[in-house]
Amino acid sequence: MKIDALEISSLLKEQIKKYEKDIKTDDIGSVISVGDGIALVYGIDKAMSGELLVFPHNVYGMVQNLEKNHVGAILLNDTNKIKEGDEVKATGTILEVGVGEELFGRIINPLGQAIDGLGKIETKKTRPIENKATGVIERQSVNEPLQTGIKVLDALVPIGRGQRELIIGDRQTGKTSIAVDTIINQKDEDVICVYVAIGQKQTSVLEVFETLKKHDAMDYSIIVAANASDPATLAYLAPYAGVSIAEEFMFSGKHVLVIYDDLTKHAIAYRELSLLLRRPPGREAFPGDVFYLHSRLLERAAKLSDALGAGSITALPIIETQEGDISAYIPTNVISITDGQIFLQAQLFYSGIRPAINAGLSVSRVGGAAQHKAIKKVSGTLRLDLASYRELEAFTQFGSDLDDSTKAKLNRGEKTVEILKQGLHEPMPFELQALSIYALTHGFLDQLKTENVKRFESELHSFFLNDSEANKLLRKMRESKDLPKEEEMTNEIERFADQF
Numbered sequence: 001m002k003i004d005a006l007e008i009s010s011l012l013k014e015q016i017k018k019y020e021k022d023i024k025t026d027d028i029g030s031v032i033s034v035g036d037g038i039a040l041v042y043g044i045d046k047a048m049s050g051e052l053l054v055f056p057h058n059v060y061g062m063v064q065n066l067e068k069n070h071v072g073a074i075l076l077n078d079t080n081k082i083k084e085g086d087e088v089k090a091t092g093t094i095l096e097v098g099v100g101e102e103l104f105g106r107i108i109n110p111l112g113q114a115i116d117g118l119g120k121i122e123t124k125k126t127r128p129i130e131n132k133a134t135g136v137i138e139r140q141s142v143n144e145p146l147q148t149g150i151k152v153l154d155a156l157v158p159i160g161r162g163q164r165e166l167i168i169g170d171r172q173t174g175k176t177s178i179a180v181d182t183i184i185n186q187k188d189e190d191v192i193c194v195y196v197a198i199g200q201k202q203t204s205v206l207e208v209f210e211t212l213k214k215h216d217a218m219d220y221s222i223i224v225a226a227n228a229s230d231p232a233t234l235a236y237l238a239p240y241a242g243v244s245i246a247e248e249f250m251f252s253g254k255h256v257l258v259i260y261d262d263l264t265k266h267a268i269a270y271r272e273l274s275l276l277l278r279r280p281p282g283r284e285a286f287p288g289d290v291f292y293l294h295s296r297l298l299e300r301a302a303k304l305s306d307a308l309g310a311g312s313i314t315a316l317p318i319i320e321t322q323e324g325d326i327s328a329y330i331p332t333n334v335i336s337i338t339d340g341q342i343f344l345q346a347q348l349f350y351s352g353i354r355p356a357i358n359a360g361l362s363v364s365r366v367g368g369a370a371q372h373k374a375i376k377k378v379s380g381t382l383r384l385d386l387a388s389y390r391e392l393e394a395f396t397q398f399g400s401d402l403d404d405s406t407k408a409k410l411n412r413g414e415k416t417v418e419i420l421k422q423g424l425h426e427p428m429p430f431e432l433q434a435l436s437i438y439a440l441t442h443g444f445l446d447q448l449k450t451e452n453v454k455r456f457e458s459e460l461h462s463f464f465l466n467d468s469e470a471n472k473l474l475r476k477m478r479e480s481k482d483l484p485k486e487e488e489m490t491n492e493i494e495r496f497a498d499q500f
Contacts, residue, residue, distance in 0.1 A: 027090035098123030099248035110237040133299035149185030149427020155379035160370025162303025162312040169344030185427035196242035199265035235269035253309030262318035340364040374434040389413020
């Protein structure tokens, strides 16, 4: 059988044309050393910082250090199963977390896995844990209040949607309580809440969960928890996972509140990882990039421009101080990144003033721009009244002969402190806050005994909620966000005061 040479060559040419290269290459290396949740891997030449690695036994790692001859990776789970010589595969993808409404009401770990025993969570979308913060042009200035429901905060240290407000103070002074009360107050405010628990006992996380559940707040809340028993790796990733979940909602035009409880433990977890990766220690043994650790996290809080849907992320980071020392390394770092701080003082807490907020050291750099007009009008002199009262209180300990104006100032200060006290998990709508502060600043409490102030306030609220004429003023305030005419307010409060 004769085969033409030309025919063979044309067949070969045809096959060469149709040939498709189907070669798949994997970037594979091996473990040089492993220990304390850190693995050094040799042979992965194209690894990226933050890339996900796959180890045997379904163990995952994340690239942290890019050295000349090897990479340093942090292990995310089952660290005891890895040994020297194990094969490691690079995935070419950055670590991601599941996002979306499927997470509402759940407690998850920083990898997006459910840890509440309520079954697996199937999310439709994922987002990278590390993401570039929104640029200046894509933002707008903070102009919409985020009501905490706490009188002293909404009056003196107003927080706006898109703001970063630090909660700082010693341990056991009510920092988490302020955050939880703020979440509870978002019930009808159309704000989604993400609570990030870093290095806390499981019982503490469960306590927050139960409190939120009791007040029906878990319907719009997500808890991301890296517990005290978890590796430092998860504590390091937790806040980034929390803000990635929040960003999904923000870019959908929604408003989100994220609480990081607390960033002191986050910095300590990062210090541990950095020292194990042989990064040089600096001040207080923290690595040189510890400022960048928190700045790149908190910069992701924003109020987006109208073109991008006007969504927002409000961040409330928590920092724990030692003996009220706000000049330590991590507190000063986070103070300089945020737009103000709420300073809780142990001394005030132990003397029964709760929330124990120091009005002198607490500040909001957004201020009145994010405050309802009603609150803004009534709380104008409040900070000065409190400051002068504290000064006079210290001064009068040394002498008893006081003139009438000093006595009046002390009396007003006493009533101010009393009216700003608030029970745990009892957030208050802004119109009732405005009513209480209006009664204070217009002298209705001056003649009362201090022990009767709280009773006066609760009965005043009941009167305004139940009396048809007074209730009209409350409704008007709620709708317009502004104070009704002064004579109308004064007449109604006088009508109540006559029968008190």
